[in-house]
Amino acid sequence: MALSLENVEALAPDQASLDAARKLLKPAGWPALASNGAGLVWGECQGSGATPYRVVISESDAGYKCTCPSRKFPCKHSLALMWMRAEGRQTFADGPVPAWVNDWLSRRRGPASEAPAASSAKPKASIEATAQTVPEAESDPKAEARAAAARERNRLEREAAILNGLDDLDVWLTDQLDRGLAGFAAQSAQACRLITQRLVDAKASGLATRLESLPARLFSLPEAVRPSAALQELGVIYLLSAAYRRQEELPAELKADVRQAIGWSFTREALLAIPDAVRARGTWRVFAALSEVQVDRLRRLETWLWLEADEGTPRFAVLIDFVPVATGAASGGYSVGDRLEAELVFYPSARPLRAQIVRSLTGAQTCDAPLHLPDLSLDAAYRNYEEALREQPWLGVWPFSVRGAKVRRQGTQLFLCGSVQNAVPLALPLQPAQSSLAAPLLQLEQLDAVGLWDGYRFNLCWAQTELGRWVNG
Amino acid sequence: MNAATLKAHALPALLAGVGRQPLSHRAILDELGHGGDPATALKILSLTGQALRFERPLPPPGFSIEAGITDIQDRRPILPDPMRRPLLRLLSGKRPSDDLALALAWAFNRCKIRPHPFDLPRLDAFVRAHAELLGRTAQHWAEQQKDTAAQPRGYFDADQIDETTWKNAPPARRARYIAEQRKQDPAAARTLVESVWTQESADARVRLLAAFESGLNSGDQLFLEGLLKDRAPRVRSLAQRFLARLSGRSGEHPALMACLERIRRSTAGLLKKRPVLALELPATLKEHEARGWIRETFAEVSCEELASALELTETEMIDAAEKDANLLLALAWMATQDGRLDLLEQLTAGPLADAWEQLSQCGVPDLAMMPFDQRQRWAAILIGPYGVKPPASYPAWSWLHRSLEGPAPEVLIDSVLRSPRWLGQLLDDNKFTAEWMELLAALCRSSHRARLRALIAPLDPPLTLTALTLLDILDSMEKAGHDERTTTAP
Numbered sequence: 001m002a003l004s005l006e007n008v009e010a011l012a013p014d015q016a017s018l019d020a021a022r023k024l025l026k027p028a029g030w031p032a033l034a035s036n037g038a039g040l041v042w043g044e045c046q047g048s049g050a051t052p053y054r055v056v057i058s059e060s061d062a063g064y065k066c067t068c069p070s071r072k073f074p075c076k077h078s079l080a081l082m083w084m085r086a087e088g089r090q091t092f093a094d095g096p097v098p099a100w101v102n103d104w105l106s107r108r109r110g111p112a113s114e115a116p117a118a119s120s121a122k123p124k125a126s127i128e129a130t131a132q133t134v135p136e137a138e139s140d141p142k143a144e145a146r147a148a149a150a151r152e153r154n155r156l157e158r159e160a161a162i163l164n165g166l167d168d169l170d171v172w173l174t175d176q177l178d179r180g181l182a183g184f185a186a187q188s189a190q191a192c193r194l195i196t197q198r199l200v201d202a203k204a205s206g207l208a209t210r211l212e213s214l215p216a217r218l219f220s221l222p223e224a225v226r227p228s229a230a231l232q233e234l235g236v237i238y239l240l241s242a243a244y245r246r247q248e249e250l251p252a253e254l255k256a257d258v259r260q261a262i263g264w265s266f267t268r269e270a271l272l273a274i275p276d277a278v279r280a281r282g283t284w285r286v287f288a289a290l291s292e293v294q295v296d297r298l299r300r301l302e303t304w305l306w307l308e309a310d311e312g313t314p315r316f317a318v319l320i321d322f323v324p325v326a327t328g329a330a331s332g333g334y335s336v337g338d339r340l341e342a343e344l345v346f347y348p349s350a351r352p353l354r355a356q357i358v359r360s361l362t363g364a365q366t367c368d369a370p371l372h373l374p375d376l377s378l379d380a381a382y383r384n385y386e387e388a389l390r391e392q393p394w395l396g397v398w399p400f401s402v403r404g405a406k407v408r409r410q411g412t413q414l415f416l417c418g419s420v421q422n423a424v425p426l427a428l429p430l431q432p433a434q435s436s437l438a439a440p441l442l443q444l445e446q447l448d449a450v451g452l453w454d455g456y457r458f459n460l461c462w463a464q465t466e467l468g469r470w471v472n473g
Numbered sequence: 474m475n476a477a478t479l480k481a482h483a484l485p486a487l488l489a490g491v492g493r494q495p496l497s498h499r500a501i502l503d504e505l506g507h508g509g510d511p512a513t514a515l516k517i518l519s520l521t522g523q524a525l526r527f528e529r530p531l532p533p534p535g536f537s538i539e540a541g542i543t544d545i546q547d548r549r550p551i552l553p554d555p556m557r558r559p560l561l562r563l564l565s566g567k568r569p570s571d572d573l574a575l576a577l578a579w580a581f582n583r584c585k586i587r588p589h590p591f592d593l594p595r596l597d598a599f600v601r602a603h604a605e606l607l608g609r610t611a612q613h614w615a616e617q618q619k620d621t622a623a624q625p626r627g628y629f630d631a632d633q634i635d636e637t638t639w640k641n642a643p644p645a646r647r648a649r650y651i652a653e654q655r656k657q658d659p660a661a662a663r664t665l666v667e668s669v670w671t672q673e674s675a676d677a678r679v680r681l682l683a684a685f686e687s688g689l690n691s692g693d694q695l696f697l698e699g700l701l702k703d704r705a706p707r708v709r710s711l712a713q714r715f716l717a718r719l720s721g722r723s724g725e726h727p728a729l730m731a732c733l734e735r736i737r738r739s740t741a742g743l744l745k746k747r748p749v750l751a752l753e754l755p756a757t758l759k760e761h762e763a764r765g766w767i768r769e770t771f772a773e774v775s776c777e778e779l780a781s782a783l784e785l786t787e788t789e790m791i792d793a794a795e796k797d798a799n800l801l802l803a804l805a806w807m808a809t810q811d812g813r814l815d816l817l818e819q820l821t822a823g824p825l826a827d828a829w830e831q832l833s834q835c836g837v838p839d840l841a842m843m844p845f846d847q848r849q850r851w852a853a854i855l856i857g858p859y860g861v862k863p864p865a866s867y868p869a870w871s872w873l874h875r876s877l878e879g880p881a882p883e884v885l886i887d888s889v890l891r892s893p894r895w896l897g898q899l900l901d902d903n904k905f906t907a908e909w910m911e912l913l914a915a916l917c918r919s920s921h922r923a924r925l926r927a928l929i930a931p932l933d934p935p936l937t938l939t940a941l942t943l944l945d946i947l948d949s950m951e952k953a954g955h956d957e958r959t960t961t962a963p
Contacts, residue, residue, distance in 0.1 A: 058934075102938075180487070180488055231518065232526050242515075408537070427532035
C-alpha cells in the first residue's frame with residue numbers, strides 16, 4: 001500500500017509536527033534516501049544533533065522508526081520521509097536493505113491489530129494548514145540590542161557565579177587534603193554530592209558532571225589504584241579551576257578547552273560561525289559507537305570516527321550527542337564499520353577531537369574494508385598520548401591506533417601489549433568488561449588495533465587480524 | 474623539584490592527610506610557597522597528580538601461555554562473513570527457539586563449518602550447549618569457560634575415525650563407530666570397548682554396551698557376565714538382557730517380563746481362531762502419563778524378543794494388536810528403536826496411520842545408531858500416510874526435527890508446497906507463529922528452499938524474518954562447506 005498525504009495527516013500527532021516536517025522536505029537535508037522497492041523506505045536526516053538521524057518507514061503498514069530523541073510519535077523526521085514518499089517528487093535510490101533497517105524489522109512487533117481510537121479532543125493536523133506560513137517578524141534593531149545586552153548580562157552573571165563556585169570548590173578540595181586521600185574513594189559518593197550541587201548552582205555544569213561521576217569511575221578501578229586515581233582526578237579538577245581563573249593568560253585554543261571543561265558550550269550555529277575552526281573533509285569510518293548513561297539521566301552517545309585519507313588534518317574525531325534516558329534511544333545514528341563522506345568542524349581545542357558534521361556528502365554505508373592504519377607501534381602511540389597530555393593536562397580519553405600489537409592475559413585481566421623487543425614492553429590493561437569479548441584475540445600472534453585510552457584502561461574498539469575484523473560490542 | 478621529589482615527599486602527605494602530616498619538604502615549598510597556605514597544598518596536589526598521570530603502566534610479572542590458532546588446528550572453514558551478523562541476530566537477540574538453535578548447530582556439524590572465533594563470546598550460551606558440533610575452536614572456548622579445573626584435553630573433530638582416535642570422539646559417535654565395527658568384527662570391537670571401559674561415565678557405558686546389540690554372540694558372554702556387577706543399574710540391566718538373549722531364556726530379562734505381565738492374550742474368530750493382544754495400563758496411571766509409561770516399559774525390549782516370548786511372528790504380533798492403540802504405539806516405538814522399518818511400515822500402512830503424532834508424544838527417540846538414509850526413510854514412513862495434509866501440530870513437527878537432527882525428507886516440504894490451503898488454514902487460525910516458520914525452514918532441504926522462500930516471503934515480515942534468515946544461513950553454510958570439500962579434495 002502506497003502512502004498518501006491523507007495517511008500522513010492522519011498519523012501526525014499534532015499540527016506542530018506537520019509544520020516542523022514541512023521544513024525538512026528540502027532534499028539538501030537528506031544525504032541519503034533509498035527504498036527496496038517492496039515497501040521499505042529509509043533515509044538519513046541532518047538534525048540539530050552531532051550525528052544525522054536514521055529514519056525508516058514501512059509503507060505497507062505505515063510503521064516507522066527514527067533515531068531522534070523526540071517524544072512525539074511519529075516524529076517530524078518520520079513524517080517528513082512519509083511526506084516526501086507520498087508526494088513522489090524526490091528520487092529514492094534502489095538498494096539492498098541496510099543492517100540497521102533489518103535490525104529494526106527483526107525487533108518490531110508488527111502493526112497493531114486495531115488502530116487506536118482517534119481522540120475526539122485532538123484537533124486534526126492538516127498539510128494545507130502548514131502552507132499558511134507565518135511571515136517572519138521583521139527585525140527590530142532595538143529589540144535585538146536589548147536581547148544582546150541581556151545575553152551579555154547573563155554571561156557576566158554566570159562568569160561571576162562560576163568564580164564563586166570555584167572558590168567553594170577550593171575550600172572543599174582543601175578539606176579533602178586535610179583528611180587525606182587514602183580513604184577518599186570509600187566516602188567519595190557522599191563527599192562529592194554536596195560540592196556537585198554547589199557547582200550546578202554556580203552553573204559550572206561540566207565540572208559538576210566530572211565530580212558527580214568521580215565515585216563511579218573510582219569504583220571501576222582496582223582497590224589498590226583508587227587512592228592514586230583520586231589524587232590524580234582531584235589534581236585535574238584543581239588545575240581546571242586554576243586555569244579558568246587565569247584563562248586570559250592562556251592561548252585561545254587552551255582557553256576554549258578550559259571553558260568547555262567548566263561547562264560553557266557551543267550551539268551548532270555558533271560552532272559553524274567560528275571562522276578559523278579546524279575543518280576536515282573526507283571519508284570517515286566509524287570505529288566505535290559508545291553509549292553511557294550519565295548520573296544526570298542523560299545518555300551520552302559517542303561516535304568515534306577515523307579519517308581514511310591523511311591530509312594533515314586530525315585523523316580522529318568524536319561526535320557526541322546527549323539524549324534523555326527516558327526517550328529510550330540507546331544508540332546513535334551510525335554503526336561500527338560505517339563509511340561516510342562528510343565535512344566535519346572541530347570544536348576549538350589545543351587537541352581537536354570533538355566535532356560536528358557540517359554536511360554529509362553521502363549517507364553512511366556499511367563497509368567491510370580494513371582501516372589503513374599508520375605504521376605506529378604501541379610505544380609510539382603512547383608517546384603521542386603523553387604529548388597530548390602535556391598540551392592538555394586534563395585530557396580524558398585519547399584515541400590510539402597501533403600496528404603489530406598483541407593481546408595477552410594474566411589471570412582474567414587482558415592486556416594490549418607492544419613489541420617484546422622493547423626493554424620494558426608496554427602493556428595496557430583492557431577494560432574488565434572486555435575480558436570475554438576480546439578473549440579470542442589471545443590466539444593471534446599479531447593484530448592492528450584502534451581504541452581509547454583513559455589513563456587507566458584501554459577500551460579496544462577495533463582490531464584487524466588475520467581472521468578479519470574484530471569490533472567491540 | 475621534579476616528579477620523583479613530589480612522589481617521594483608530597484604523595485605520602487597527600488594520602489595520609491596534610492592535617493596529620495604537613496607538607497614540609499623544603500625543595501617543594503621553596504618553589505610553591507609555605508606549607509600552611511591552603512593554595513600551596515592544592516598546587517602540590519595538582520602537580521603530584523600530573524606527575525602520576527605521566528607514569529607508564531607497569532606490565533605484569535608474567536603472562537599466561539595461550540593456545541594459538543596453530544595449536545588448536547581447526548581445519549573447518551569459517552562461516553562466510555556476510556552470514557555472521559545474521560547468525561548473531563538469530564542467536565543472541567531475543568531468546569532463540571530451541572529448534573532454531575538446534576537446526577543451526579546440526580547444520581554447522583553437517584557442513585563441517587565453524588562459527589567465526591570472534592563471535593564465540595557473543596554466542597556463548599549456544600557454543601557451550603553445542604560445542605561438540607561446532608569444531609575444535611568452539612570446544613576449546615567452551616572448555617575455557619568452564620569453572621571447574623578440568624584437565625586440558627585434545628579437541629576432537631576428525632571426519633573419519635579409526636581404532637586409534639575413536640576414544641576421543643563424542644559419545645554418540647563412539648557408539649556408532651563400535652556398532653559399525655561389531656558388524657565386521659565383533660570380537661575386535663569388544664576388545665576396543667574393554668580397553669576403555671573403566672574410564673567411562675555411566676552414560677557412555679550404556680551407549681557403548683547398547684552397540685553390542687549388533688553381532689551379539691557367545692564370545693561376548695564373559696564380558697557381559699562381568700558387567701552384572703557394574704555400579705550403574707542401567708548397565709547391569711542391559712547386560713542381563715543380552716545374556717538372556719544369548720541363553721534363550723526370557724525369564725532372565727526383567728524388562729521383557731514386565732511387558733509380558735501387562736499384555737493380555739486371547740483369541741477371536743469363529744472358524745479360524747486368531748490371537749488378540751491387549752495392553753493393560755496400570756490402574757493408577759493418569760491419561761497424560763500413559764505415553765511416557767509405554768516408552769519406559771518397552772524401551773529395553775526388542776520386537777524380536779517380544780514376539781518370541783509371545784510365540785508369534787512379528788507380523789502376527791502386529792495383526793494381533795490391531796485393536797489396541799496403546800500396544801500399537803508400543804510396537805511402533807520398539808520398531809523405531811530397533812531400526813525395524815519394515816515393521817513400522819506395516820504399522821503405519823495399517824492400524825497406526827497417525828504414528829507420527831502418536832510417537833511424538835512419547836519423547837524424542839535416540840536414532841544415533843541409524844545411518845542418515847535410514848533415518849530419512851524412517852521419517853518418510855511416518856509422513857507417508859498424511860499425504861498433502863500433514864498434522865497442524867507444532868510439537869509433532871518439532872519432534873520430527875529433533876529426531877532427525879536435520880532436514881526432513883523432501884516429501885514433507887513437498888506436501889506443504891503443494892497445499893497452500895494448509896498454510897492458509899494455519900494463518901487463519903492464528904496458529905502460525907514465527908517459531909512455526911523457523912521450523913519449516915529448518916526441516917526444508919536445500920532443493921526446496923527457493924520454493925519455500927517464495928511461499929512465505931509475502932507474509933508479514935515479523936513472522937518470516939527469522940525463517941528467511943535461517944534459510945539464507947543454511948544455504949550459505951552448505952555452499953561454503955561444499956566448496957571447501959571440493960577445493961581441498963585430493
